[in-house]
Amino acid sequence: MSSTKFSKIAQIIEKRIDEGEYPLNSKLPTHRVLADELDTTPATVAKAYKLLADKGRLESFIGRGTFVCEPSELSMAIQAPEDEADFNFSILQPCLHKNVLSLQKAYQVAGQQLTADLIGYTEHSGHKAHRQAGVNWAKRYGLEGGDVSNTLLTNGAQHALFLLINALTKPGDTIAVESLTYPGIMAVASLSGRNVVGIPMDGHGVIPEELEKVIAESKPTLVVVVPSHQNPTGITMPECRRREVAGIIEKHDIWLVEDDIYCFLNEEPIPAISNFIPSKSFHISALSKAISPAMRCGFVKAPQGQVTSLNAHIRTNTWLSSPINYIAATHLIDTGEAFEMAAIQRETACQRQHIAREILPQLQCHSSGYHIWLPLPESWKAERLMVEAKNKNVIVSSGSYFDVTGNEPDHIRLSLMSVSTEQRLREGLSILKALMDSDVNTLFPF
Structure with missing residues (x-):
């Protein structure tokens, strides 16, 4: 059994959860029932359920079955990278490849400076x-x-x-x-x-x-x-x-x-x-x-x-x-190297903000920050866009995760720094723009 197959089954299940086919706290089909529906084996479904349980989307109870968990807003807003093919715009972090060499040297120095007093x-x-x-x-x-x-x-x-x-x-x-x-x-x-x-x-x-x-x-x-x-x-x-x-x-x-x-x-x-x-x-x-x-x-x-x-x-x-x-x-x-590293990250953020404004003209602000608060077209809801973007390997954070009132703002948050290169940044933002420019009612008429 290939890992690809049960991963694909997990993606189908997760999409059904996100789209409400499997509501929160609902009981999922048994391994055998879902295996028959998806033309696979109960063992493959079991592995898919286990994968989603590890992600916090499902919870299993002996004798009762498997249920949909309510996801943590923190884990949904900030999703750790799982696949290098993804364009992950959900994590606010530095462009890490720019800092690796300096960190290697700093920890080498730390190792040389260790004393009994420092490690107690x-x-x-x-x-x-x-x-x-x-x-x-x-x-x-x-x-x-x-x-x-x-x-x-x-x-x-x-x-x-x-x-x-x-x-x-x-x-x-x-x-x-x-x-x-x-x-x-x-x-x-x-x-x-x-x-x-x-x-x-x-x-x-x-x-x-x-x-x-x-x-x-x-x-x-x-x-x-x-x-x-x-x-x-x-x-x-x-x-x-x-x-x-x-x-x-x-x-x-x-x-x-x-x-x-x-x-x-x-x-x-x-x-x-x-x-x-x-x-x-x-x-x-x-x-x-x-x-x-x-x-x-x-x-x-x-x-x-x-x-x-x-x-x-x-x-x-x-x-x-x-x-x-x-x-x-x-x-x-x-x-002083920490301040130089911080300055490089700020310069990188400015460059990436410029790229974002080129591709997403609805952005008006000029910022040196790591992220943008992107307004959506009237036809799109943030939750639906997040799901459809994920189907295209673009991971974004819905505005609803940030709203204290429980409302769903007509925005998504995009981190510009977690994607490794400017080329991939352009690719991911272009995919997202094409999706937002499409008519959601034409794409999904149901």
Whole structure:
């Protein structure tokens, strides 16, 4: 039995799930029934079911059968590459082939610098030199007031979000986020039993008057914003709006988490919101977007009075982030190579944004970000386009995964950096454009 055959069966089943033929929580046909329908063997169907169970689309119970799972919004919005033939526009990451050689050398240096002290336990979330590297990284891109006493190390930005949400709120509390936001924030809130409320946005980010209204009506404990190259809209909040947001936070008994993971993509450094309210804000930066997702190095600048509590949470959660990653990261930051790598990624993003605007003329914005928030023709719904694009080996993220209100925005999010070359970028975007230009009612008259 070829792996191709059961993979094709799995694709048929997954398409039926996506199109609603097999609804969420419904029971699928038995192996034998589906095998007869598709002219294959029960063993092939069993392997297809197993493949989809590993992807989280199905769940099997002994004696009860196989059922359709409700997919995680995070896993659907950010789909790991499975086939090199795919044009994967769902992952926000650097163009990794540009960074491989520098990372190889950095980890060689890390290996040479290993000592007994560095590979043992340590206090304060990590070694002083590594915290200083985090201070230097964030300072370059607009953060003030960071030092080794108020900067903590985490296993990347996602771990930092999980840490702060669980340390600063309790189950049942409300967290205010941008009305269109990164699904990872919603995933943390859901897993932790926190409620989420959206703050309406305009072209400069969260609207101050709406933030005031949400605070008054929903009484959130915490506000989370992504001020630079916001995911998914791509909006970068100007300094004047940042000052307005800071002023509102200052007036209320509330914390701010500033997830500034894309700060290195700004043409010039923009002051962090945290600069204006250092006693009420937590600033997150990390190396996953500039260097590599594998380099799990996140930095949190916290109010001095919260450092001890956060260190206790980190010890309970992971004890400390891997010093080996931080030795390599510190070498890259101290030598300046990390900033050069970040600049190359920004230049690459600018080039790819230009290509996207050539192929997709409906794009109006000029951005240096990793992604675009693409409006769809009136005839297309985001969910349907996502399914049909996938049938053409083009993987995109539906706008519905980012909408806090549960609506389906008439947009999709496209990452421009995860496709390996500019040529493949053009090919994938051209396929997507041809699909969007087609009449969905003619293609699918039923």
